[in-house]
Amino acid sequence: MNTRIKGQIEGWKFIQNLAFDVLKMLPDEQLDFTVGKNMGTLGEQFRHIIRVRTQYTEAIENNKVADTIEKIDPNVARSKTKLLKLWEMANQRLLSVLENTDSEALEKKIIDWTHWGIESMNIHGHLNALMDHENLHNGQLIVYLRTMDLKFPKSWKSWGL
Template identity: 45%
Template structure:
């Protein structure tokens, strides 16, 4: 495996662990909380994170990105266990695909990206949602997991 890809995968695994740690510590009744209009619930935020990863996985399989490939199983939004299982499932699929298709080129709306560029975009998406989730947790006045301490939270 290329060094840059190894580095990105380590970064990805660390970021995804932060996502899972926050969800694991979140009281389940807070999954239905929203900070305001057009923000969705916390459960929806997590479901969306997984749905988008499905699109990234499909792009690795097909060589073409299509953000219309969502699963949109809304039933997972209200269950912490279902969300954790969903995120683990789509992540394991992606890690397997990366091992199998390291040299894939992915058509991103006419631009060809290598796997590192594709993965970096997913990393940026996860970070964006971390920022949104920080707002939810702060408004709820909940404690952040220890793993989030590096951010001073």
């Protein structure tokens, strides 16, 4: 893995740790909370982040964005323990794919994005889009936590929260 991709991974780790720290502080009972119509439960937010992270990883493996091959049981959204385990597995898989792919091959990788309405993206754009997606959910988590009147984990201090 080259320096640029390592830097992107460090940025992604910071971003994903924000949501992970929120998940770690919640009891199962709070995973059923929703802020309104079409927003899903808090647990469903975490399940979605895991599913899409898996989708990004599979796209790196297969050079094409598609529906996830590895499905996640919807009931997982009600269990902090199961969500934490899946979160860590999804992280390990992404890092393993990046670490075990030749640096030159990663640099040349073009991923077909037609599934999401874009022709293609190189590995850097793909990783940036993953970070953007996860940060979008961090913004949504702010709404959930503020609505629930919960204190933010220490990691969110860098965001002034």
